[in-house]
Amino acid sequence: MRKIDQDHTRFRDIVRGRIKGDLKKYVTSGEMLGKQGDKYVSIPLPQIQLPKFRYGKNQKGGVGQGEGDEGDPVQGQGEGEGQAGENEGQHTLEVDVSIDDLAKILGEELELPNIEARGKQVIKSSATRFTGISKVGPQSLRHFKRTFRQALKRQIATGSYDPENPVVVPIKEDHRYRYMKTREEPQAAAAVIYMMDVSGSMGREQKEIVRIEAFWIDTWLRSQYKNLEVAYIVHDAAAHIVDQHTFFHLRESGGTKISSAYELCLQLIEDKYPADEWNIYPFHFSDGDNWSSRDTERCVELLKGSIIPMSNQFAYGQVKSAYGSGQFKKDLDRFFSGEEKLVTTDILDRDGILPSIKAFLGKGR
Template identity: 40%
Template sequence: MRPIERDLQRFKEIVRGEVKKRAREFLTREEYLGSLDGQVVSIPLPQLELPRLQYGHNEMGQGEGEGEGQGQGMGGTAGRGGLGPSGHVPVAEMDLEEFLELIGEALKLPRLEPKQGGAVEESSPKYTTLSRRGPESLRHARRTLRQALRRAIQSGIYRPEDPRLVPERDDYRYRAPEPKPRPQAQAALVFALDVSGSMEGEQLRLVRILSYWITAWVKKHFPRLSRHYLLHDAEAWEVSEEDFFRLREGGGTRLSSGIKLAQQVLERYPAQLYNRYVYHFTDGDNWQDDTAEALETLKALLPTLSLYGYAQVRSRYGQGRFIDDLRSHFPSDPALATAELGGRESLPSALKRLLGGSSD
């Protein structure tokens, strides 16, 4: 291994170690919330000292005479605390897939197992056949020459003493794909958010951060992922992902409205074919006469789900009781995961619990 390759490998190991060491911190930062398709994550590395050049007196081979001016060095130095030349913290880039893998290792996030039968056959092309048409990049040189030789012999123009061959258009052969079916797990993910008057400000920011990492982790295990976003107060309605984090309403809360609409949405995704996940965010302050109806709806829905994650966000108006109702009515149901959000410091443990893991 060349020195530069060894240095690059060592640098990558440093970055990976930094991600695992600061995993909890990274999960609380909103600047990482972006696209889930091929995103590159920038990892700040404030404690690393950047290489620096220093210009000094060169006593060997020094010419005589006066120069026309004094040169200025262009090399910057790392500032205090590992800052770069312009006072910026140096960063390293990493693919989201690798970033998630390291975060998962650091926090011991659970692997999501596909339900038996929850997969479809997806074609994976293998270039194992030949075609007379195709792009030049896929031309099969040996088969093309073989066809040209066969044509020359059959037509009587082949001369052993001068075996040069010039393929004609009909001689060309190209590698062609042959679809090979392979099982591909698929999932449906539904988010329901309580937008009643008691959910506001920092609570909604916590929901946004948590829902992003839930989506990223589920998508990592189920690339064929369908997502739906529901809002509710006393009634529920479906919205786009953008409106999910933007629209605000008021009024009272009927948690059953969000659960019932999630149930209706999931009718499009048969339980025998899809791994179905529902995540519900609220402060737990439900209308008293609605709790029994919400629990009854969940009783019918839970057996069809891979997971129902309930996240109760602490409110300045007090703590709701619905999380206690869930835990008492479904004390050992493997499809139920609950977590309480008190602040950003609680996000890593809440994420782990809502993905089906045990508490720290």
């Protein structure tokens, strides 16, 4: 065993909580930054940060370089971690990561199982390709190379080919044409329906958490299904279907009526994604502060009666907002204790994102 492997094993043991329990609380689900196109994404990586006298994070400003006017937001500043001066001369380079790799990395880190699509929902997609060759066909589809080769073959066989004077003339029998073939490919189709509470209590940070989580869920599901459709629903007291940009940027205010979103979700499933053809994944994010218990009852009814039976899994993530966490998660857990297709998580802050993803996707449904 190499020396580093001993140190590494020891580190893993601390992370898993097997030894040195007092350090467990310093384990952070740190992250590596990867680049996907021009977006930066993070990859989970557990780290232990020993306590030190050091400056608090957010108060720190700093110096940057680049374009921009006063008041322009600054993106991508690091937290200035790491001890100055150690690892002298280390020199790192950022590289692009493909979406597939990202999904693989996420899968490995969170030990996610591959999703098994539901049997009868496997639909077939047919594609026509000109992959065949035929002896008859229209001139416009003549395969020149094949025709020429055929003519050459014939001339050599009959001895009429002269290498000194290589003239090859195809006759009618030599002609070859491209031919259309239909291929049927089994394809699992999945629909992801993101629902977000945009009532006054969901702030910028809460939306950011939803955005990060949705990105990773999207990445993972896309790696599992070729044909993924995504729908976005926002709701306060009423629900609307919106596009992706609006979903992440909209700021409404007002009351919260969760049933409005569930009704719209159900309607969407019935209209566009019939449950016998689609794998359906509704995700709902809210701070859990529903308007009334009557409405919560209505939600439970909708979930129990229609949405959950139609879906592979229904996920509810409760994001903690400045006004605290609401009652809704507790209500769901109470009504649906023992229901395997419902997963609920509490997302207290950004550190809660990864465990939440793991809970949502960890069952491989």
